[in-house]
Amino acid sequence: MAVDQSPAALPPATDTYLAVLGEKAVAFERLVHSADPGTPVVTCGSWTLCDLGAHLGQVVPLRGSRVPSIAVDDFTRAVRTWGTTRPGRQRSPAGRDAGRITPVAPWPRGPQAASVDHTPEARMPPVLVTGAAGRVGAVGRTVVEGLRRRGLKVRALVRRDDDRAEALRATGAEVVVGDLTSSRDVAEALDGCGRVYFGMAVSEQYLPAAVTTAVAARAYGGLEAFVNMSQLTVSEMDLTSTSESHQQRQQWLVEQLLGWSGLPVVQVRPTVFLENPLFQVGFSSILRDDTIRLPFGQAKTSPIAAHDVAAAVEEILADPARHVGRVYELTGPRSESIAAMAAEISAALGRTVGYTNVPLEQWLDHDLRALGLPEHVFQHTSTMARLHAANRYDRQADGMEQIMGRPAAGVADYVRRNPELFTR
Ligand SMILES: NC(=O)c1ccc[n+]([C@@H]2O[C@H](COP(=O)([O-])OP(=O)(O)OC[C@H]3O[C@@H](n4cnc5c(N)ncnc54)[C@H](OP(=O)(O)O)[C@@H]3O)[C@@H](O)[C@H]2O)c1
Secondary structure, eight states: OOOOSSSSGGHHHHHHHHHHHHHHHHHHHHHHHHOOOOOOTTTTEEEEHHHHHHHHOOOETTOOOOOOEOOOOHHHHHHHHHHHHOTTTTESSTTTTTTTTEEEEEOOTTTTGOOOSSSHHHOOOOEESSSSSSSSSOHHHHHHHHHHHTTTOOOEESOOSSSSHHHHHTTTEEEOOOOOOOOHHHHHHHTTSSSEEOOOOOTTHHHHHHHHHHHHHHHHOOEEEEEEOOOOGGGGGOOTTOOSOOHHHHHHHHHHHHHHEEEEEEEEEEOOOOSSHHHHHHHHHHHHEEEEEETTOOEEOBOOOHHHHHHHHHHHHGGGGGGOOOOEEEOSSSOOEHHHHHHHHHHHHSSEEEEEEOOOOHHIIIGGOOOOOOOHHHHHHHHHHHHHHHTOOOOOOHHHHHSSSOOOOOOOHHHHHHHGOOOO
């Protein structure tokens, strides 16, 4: 015999019960609305408010809040429906057990619950990674990938929604499109995050973007770490030094500002990347005639691969407490001349690569100009070439060992990872 399961057939007491539940739902919504979405739910030991929202299925995220909202009418309807159709409980057939509710299986979770991750990492607020699309070293993109592999929630800020943004989404990161010089974009991107990696391309807009991000982070007030991508040259600069590039001056100023900000800052100062245009240009002649063309004379340098810089940033972001307030200087494993580097590359490739020491101005006008870099980037990169020639990049630091417990990989490792750059 069929059982009438329509809401009208429910006993009158149910309406009172639903009314009370409805009131509780409103009170609960008010209570959680301003709460941290990572707050554990008391009755579901391994859940946060975010997990609860995902579980409920019909939730609608409110603008400006990560906490889900559900209309009371929807809630009442959901409870009514649940009371009659929930697969885990069924009304017994009429007869001796008529009207009794018999549990037959655990209540299955809502439609989105299968994808809810209950690990402690997933309960933490997201990490905001800026400059996440990546163009030169792509530190931000590698950091996003690494943090996602660790199960951490990541919000990746990109400037445009292109295939690089799509690739970030494929890692499970939340992608937001914004301009770091826009206070509104930065404030919205920060909302709900607990840690930030601030990295941005070498750009005329670097200073306003960095200041905007720092001011927004102060106003937000919810960060436990602000990891700033700086650069090693900053450690040799002061208020009146003039030999550095406009970009380096901006990054020095930003370090000063962050120092006063009261934010939980970690400064990461890598030396030149192996992915820098200097080496991209200098190594490109290896394919042509097995020589490195650079204007560095006998000067030494200790370039570092961007993936090592990203590994250090990822490690800091994953467990920032012991790093806050520290300044880390990152270099490759050794400082060596380009002739010595050519010998390393020769060994890795199994063929002889030499070094052609090109006069500086000729190299700038002929080799570097050919890249067509924006003027600000050209001024920065050509200044780096000048500082190299003056042996200012002969640096050795132990930041990698301090953070990672290992040195950075060297040039030979870079050759093995990027065979297309060296193999004809
Ligand atoms: N390269 C080196 O040798 C070296 C050495 C030491 C330190 N550093 C520092 O490392 C940083 C660069 O790191 P990286 O190589 O990982 O960067 P990257 O690959 O060039 O990526 C930086 C990203 O910043 C984005 N961006 C630029 N302007 C933006 C804006 N206004 N709003 C939002 N996003 C913006 C770019 O987006 P689009 O791609 O869409 O334009 C780009 O994808 C610089 O601060 C540099 O000083 C570099």
